[in-house]
Amino acid sequence: MKHAPLLAIIALALAGCGRGSEVTFADAAITLPEDSLDLPQAPGRDAVLANCTACHSPSMMLQQPKLARDKWAGIVTKMREVYKAPVDEAAVPEILDYLVAVQAQAEEPAAREGA
């Protein structure tokens, strides 16, 4: 255990420290890393790129546990109806094809890893 940082804080679980005014706020800006849109090849990939990844990184889809097509459909519906994502209704079947196919693909290397 490293105790050094503790010395400073032991007594100050909740300490009033007066009305100091030395706090200053500077303008702040950061540049976030590029999102490389790593999406595995599978049918429907273009539909996903056109309809999903404007709002969030692909990892949000790719990291989900394996889901049945109807569960994915529920998520896409939530994106459209609750979060007002501009997903083209005509593209939804392709998006679902892609999500199901990519999760099936992902199981193969996982199985090899476990071997």
Place this chain on the structure above:
Amino acid sequence: MNEGRLSRRALLAGAGGAALAGPVLARKLVDLGLPGGPSLRPLDPQFPGKGEMIVQRIRAPLLETPMAVFDEGLLTPNNRHFVRWHWEMPTRVDAAAHRVTVGGAVERPASLTLDEVVGAGERVEVVAVNQCAGNGRGLSDTRVTGAQWGNGAVACAKWTGVRLRDVLAKAGVAPGAKRVRFAGLDVPLTDGAPQFLKSIPLEIAMRDDVLVAWGMNDEPLPLLNGYPLRIVVPGWFSTYWVKMLSTIEVLTGEDDSFFMAKGYRVPTQPVTPASGEVTMVPITTMPPRAFITSHADGDSVARGRPLTLRGIAFGGDAGLARVDLVGAGADRPCTMGPDAGPYAFRRWEVTLPAVTGDLAGIGVRAANVKGAVQPERLAWNPGGYARNVIERITLRAS
């Protein structure tokens, strides 16, 4: 509990699954041990002001603290504090132009500069655990959808700010006030989508230790953690700790906004994946949790030698009462480290006189002074919230 552990498998892109298709680049991956996978996460790209973090999502950022960071001390360094944004995060704050409006059921609506917020009252410091309501969701078994966190969507910091009640006093809370709602600079990308609004009961807002904070471990809040101001509600889940605070609104009734009325809700009674519709209420306070940080699942330990385990624990919405090592016939109380307050991480340590064989499924169980004890079995819920099952690892004697 595999967090923070680099996978022992080949850790090159392409070996880890479909998420990494594309050019083969050497990258470090972490195996979060999520049941059924996918379980590998990259430690890059690096974010400004952040060190090595588990990158759950680049946009909007979801960055998880590796478990090994918690072995280094009681306060999580700012550059390793987890990050969670719902909507695309603002990347620029103009300090002079920033205002915090205080409105709704108030006597005189106010629009406060940052200096006016700082000057609203006595300066207060509190050491408190900031934990995402969904921390550990990815470990749910049965799995649920959402951000697939391991156990690192949590951190402990010393927060500096003024009391929320002193900021409210600038506007004067009107009779009939019931709740206080917060909004930050982050707004939805699309028209009509719900803004991230969160509210707490008035009596919580008036607490001595509920802050409008600008300091995190004696530094300004990192932009990724909510610069210039965020709400701090010790003992309550991070979902209420609204970042880049820009709006405070006093409500006279219930809050029907999306992230209160539809999201971040937990069942009022035990449920299983087979349960139908059940009564759900907004998640609020944290239960106790404890983690082994000195060893990771699968580590080797020396047979015949003494073994010291250490880690962190916290009591949730009350101070820790005790931490016990459990499992593998090794049950015994742990020695507690210094107490930095009821809402802080607390170190624990325990020594086994001699390792006689594999230590299968050992864990640590925290209990708080209100009598809440970590359960043997996961209290599964459909949102994957408030995980606090005893976390277990296996150590191999060699």
